[in-house]
Amino acid sequence: MVLERKIAKHLLDIEAVALRPNDFFTWTSGIKSPIYCDNRITMSYPAIRREIAAGMSEVIKDKFPEVEVVAGTATAGIPHAAWVSEVLDLPMIYVRDSAKKHGKTNQIEGRLLEGQKVVIIEDLISTGLSSLKVAKALEEAGAIVLGVVAIFSYELKKAQDAFAADKVEYHTLTNYNYLIEEAVASDYIKQEDVEKLLEWRNNL
Ligand SMILES: O=P(O)(O)OC[C@H]1O[C@H](OP(=O)(O)OP(=O)(O)O)[C@H](O)[C@@H]1O
Numbered sequence: 079m080v081l082e083r084k085i086a087k088h089l090l091d092i093e094a095v096a097l098r099p100n101d102f103f104t105w106t107s108g109i110k111s112p113i114y115c116d117n118r119i120t121m122s123y124p125a126i127r128r129e130i131a132a133g134m135s136e137v138i139k140d141k142f143p144e145v146e147v148v149a150g151t152a153t154a155g156i157p158h159a160a161w162v163s164e165v166l167d168l169p170m171i172y173v174r175d176s177a178k179k180h181g182k183t184n185q186i187e188g189r190l191l192e193g194q195k196v197v198i199i200e201d202l203i204s205t206g207l208s209s210l211k212v213a214k215a216l217e218e219a220g221a222i223v224l225g226v227v228a229i230f231s232y233e234l235k236k237a238q239d240a241f242a243a244d245k246v247e248y249h250t251l252t253n254y255n256y257l258i259e260e261a262v263a264s265d266y267i268k269q270e271d272v273e274k275l276l277e278w279r280n281n282l
Pocket residue numbers: 106107151152153154155200201202203204205206207208209
């Protein structure tokens with residue numbers, strides 16, 4: 079089984095994926111969705127989180143070999159960034175959604191030096207705006223952002239456009255299409271649900 083299908087299967091098996099066709103979830107962007115993928119659940123499964131860290135590390139070695147620092151996005155990207163930085167033996171930082179209101183008033187925590195080459199670790203990409211906000215904060219702090227690596231993406235057209243507009247490269251371990259394929263193969267959903275789920279995503 080290819081890694082994309084394997085990770086999708088793990089997300090389904092640990093019930094990280096929830097479907098609520100009659101009571102939509104609200105995403106961070108405000109989008110109302112019949113599906114929510116809670117990748118935070120992967121923290122509770124050491125074998126799966128190790129597979130994610132190994133997968134992300136391979137992507138980084140392949141696509142961003144000059145990386146010097148791994149940056150986690152607050153909050154869900156932080157634990158994965160920690161595990162990836164351990165695999166790659168690299169420094170880690172994390173980036174808050176906004177600057178702290180007290181203490182050192184940092185948005186970026188950890189040591190970031192001017193001109194360092196950074197890869198951002200995110201758990202999930204919907205519109206991509208959270209990742210791109212982190213990329214902007216890092217660039218404003220003097221970093222060179224090589225790209226973003228995430229576990230999952232809904233592959234929304236608006237996310238692809240936003241990453242392209244900001245010239246930020248991104249890679250994910252799996253995505254919505256693989257998740258749906260795997261959900262049908264594993265009998266989590268029926269063929270009739272597939273059309274509805276794809277139509278909903280394609281119309282966003
Ligand atoms: O691509 P986007 O449309 O920006 O959405 C994806 C973001 O939403 C979730 O974070 P959330 O805001 O729920 O915060 P958390 O990481 O603290 O749980 C997720 O962890 C991503 O960071």
